[in-house]
Amino acid sequence: MNAETFVIKIRQSEQTLYRVAKTILKNDTDCEDAVSEAILKAYTKLNTLREDKFFTTWFIRILINECYRMRKKQLNTVDLQTCEESLPASETGYDPGLYEALVALPHKIRMAVTLYYIEGYRVDEIKQILHIPAGTVKSRLARGRYLLKEILESEEVL
Amino acid sequence: MKNLKNAFPNTPASFQEKVNDTLNQIIEEEAYSNMKKHSIFNKKVVIIAVAAALVIGTGAFAGGKIAFYNCSSSSTPTYTSIQSKETMQKVYGFTPVVMDNFTNGYQFKSITTVNASANDEDNKKVKSFKEAEIDYVKGNDKISLYTSTDIQEDNQSKLVDTYKDVKIYYTTYNDKCVPADYKLTEQDKADEASGKYIFSCGGGDKVKITKIQGAAFVKNGISYNFCGLDSTATQTDLIAMAHEIIDAE
Numbered sequence: 001m002n003a004e005t006f007v008i009k010i011r012q013s014e015q016t017l018y019r020v021a022k023t024i025l026k027n028d029t030d031c032e033d034a035v036s037e038a039i040l041k042a043y044t045k046l047n048t049l050r051e052d053k054f055f056t057t058w059f060i061r062i063l064i065n066e067c068y069r070m071r072k073k074q075l076n077t078v079d080l081q082t083c084e085e086s087l088p089a090s091e092t093g094y095d096p097g098l099y100e101a102l103v104a105l106p107h108k109i110r111m112a113v114t115l116y117y118i119e120g121y122r123v124d125e126i127k128q129i130l131h132i133p134a135g136t137v138k139s140r141l142a143r144g145r146y147l148l149k150e151i152l153e154s155e156e157v158l
Numbered sequence: 159m160k161n162l163k164n165a166f167p168n169t170p171a172s173f174q175e176k177v178n179d180t181l182n183q184i185i186e187e188e189a190y191s192n193m194k195k196h197s198i199f200n201k202k203v204v205i206i207a208v209a210a211a212l213v214i215g216t217g218a219f220a221g222g223k224i225a226f227y228n229c230s231s232s233s234t235p236t237y238t239s240i241q242s243k244e245t246m247q248k249v250y251g252f253t254p255v256v257m258d259n260f261t262n263g264y265q266f267k268s269i270t271t272v273n274a275s276a277n278d279e280d281n282k283k284v285k286s287f288k289e290a291e292i293d294y295v296k297g298n299d300k301i302s303l304y305t306s307t308d309i310q311e312d313n314q315s316k317l318v319d320t321y322k323d324v325k326i327y328y329t330t331y332n333d334k335c336v337p338a339d340y341k342l343t344e345q346d347k348a349d350e351a352s353g354k355y356i357f358s359c360g361g362g363d364k365v366k367i368t369k370i371q372g373a374a375f376v377k378n379g380i381s382y383n384f385c386g387l388d389s390t391a392t393q394t395d396l397i398a399m400a401h402e403i404i405d406a407e
Contacts, residue, residue, distance in 0.1 A: 002363070007181045011234070014177055018169040032176035039180045098165040117162045148162075 001052050003043075009055050010039060016119050020060055023114040024067035024107065034070050038063040057121075057129050064111065064129070101151040105144055112137055113144040171249075174236075178273050235268030235293070250290050254305035254380050255406045257294075260399050264294035264301055264391075272304070294399075299390050301399070304383040309376055318373075319397050326400050328393055330371035331356050337363045373400055377407055 001009075010017075017038075021031035042062050049058050102110060115121045115129065116137075123141075127134045236249075243253045249271070259265040272289035289306040315327035334346075334355040342350070342357065349355045355367070373384040373396035382403060384396045 003184060007185060010177065010181060014174060014234075015169050017177075018173050019166045022166055028170055028173065032173050035173070036176050036180040039177070039184070043184050093161075093164045094167045095161075095164040096167075098162065099167070102162070102165045113162070118165065 001046060001049060001055065005052070006043060006046065010059070013056055013059070016056070016060070017063060019114060019118060020063055020111075021067050023102070023110050024064065024071055026103065030070055030074070031067075034066045035063060037070075038066040041066065054128075057125055060115075060129050061131075098152075101148055104151055105147055109140045109144040109147065112140040113148070116141055171236075175273075178271075182273055182275065236271045237269040238267070240266060241269065246290065250288050250306075252305070252307050252380055254290055254292070254303075254382065255377075255403045256292055257399075257402060257406060260294065260402055262391075262395050262398060263296045264299075264399065265296065267293040267295045267300075269293075274306070274308070276308075300386075301389055301391055301396070302385045304381075304385060306381055307379060309379070309381045315372070315374060318393070319400075321401050322404055324375050324377055324400075324404050326373060326375045326397055328371070328373045328396065330369070330393070333358055333368045333370050335366045335368065337365070340365070371396065373397060375400055375404070377404055 017035050018031060021034050022028075025031050025034060038059070042059050045062075049055060102113065105113065111130065112126060115126045116123070121129070123134050123137045126137045130137070240256050240258060241249075246253045246256075256269070257266065270291040270293070272291050273286070274289050275286040276284045278284050285308070287306055287308045289304050289308075292303040292305065294301045294303065315329040317325055318328040319326040331353070332355050334349075335358050346355070346357065350357055368387050369389075371386050371389065371391070371393070373393070375382055382400070384399060386396070
């Protein structure tokens with residue numbers, strides 16, 4: 001893959017990259033730094049990509065690693081106020097309550113839910129991105145559905 | 159039932175900018191590496207968004223410190239509607255005239271942010287600036303209008319008109335975009351010498367010939383560069399469009 005194709009493919013998946021980073025990191029600035037680092041790392045490791053068709057899943061794996069590295073470094077230093085400030089007040093369709101419910105899920109389950117229900121990846125693709133068996137992907141999705149339902153129902157009661 | 163797709167806000171502009179900046183860094187390094195490897199392009203290395211520096215830009219290469227320009231933009235337009243002057247000022251730092259449509263039928267389509275930088279022969283960034291690429295369409299034909307506050311002396315375009323004290327320049331040529339590792343043949347060298355083609359170095363692996371034409375002028379400290387790639391628009395069309403922008407001022 002040459003530099004031009006690399007640049008085009010990153011641009012085409014910009015929205016996905018934001019949502020994947022945002023699934024792990026609450027603060028927008030951290031998401032920006034993580035994706036920037038991931039792009040530079042991916043470019044230097046481009047020769048390790050076996051086939052161009054796997055580019056997006058390969059890159060998401062690098063991004064997830066970068067996000068976890070950053071999160072480990074900061075270890076939840078972001079307080080709720082910072083998080084709320086970084087979210088736009090109102091956008092068409094955007095539901096802040098839903099985001100709060102999503103980030104309330106355990107992080108392993110959260111990523112599987114984002115990739116499957118929001119980004120539309122198949123179980124076999126998620127299996128490759130997260131390096132886990134297909135059965136584990138399915139069980140995380142099932143658990144995610146159950147927990148989300150619980151969280152959203154309890155919010156409605158409140 | 160709530161739709162999980164609504165769990166995330168839209169991608170913030172700052173995120174897109176960071177991605178752009180990082181990709182620019184890669185493009186610049188790649189361009190510099192190509193420039194060093196292939197001396198045939200020592201005068202012009204044109205990367206990806208070749209169009210941005212077309213009319214006013216290229217003239218400054220030989221005499222000034224600038225060796226080449228890097229221009230990078232998202233494949234997705236930044237705006238698909240005309241923005242207020244306040245927004246343009248905030249995002250770009252200047253407020254170009256944005257026409258809804260021109261009398262020859264070209265209509266506003268979108269505005270795309272272009273991150274541009276000018277580098278010297280050692281790949282040191284001399285300056286960086288933002289351009290607003292305003293696209294107009296008529297059927298399948300597209301004319302891009304690159305606007306910025308980066309104004310340079312032009313020795314290549316021809317002065318074809320002066321309208322309300324504004325000088326309008328025009329240029330047209332055939333661009334032969336070749337891969338970075340391409341070696342010029344004897345015929346290529348003859349074509350370059352005769353002016354049949356101007357050779358540029360693209361990021362792809364194919365040779366592509368494009369008819370490029372542009373009209374440029376400066377008004378109120380803003381440079382306006384019309385650019386058509388294989389466009390059916392004529393010189394008269396572009397000059398008339400320039401007049402309408404000047405009138406709108």
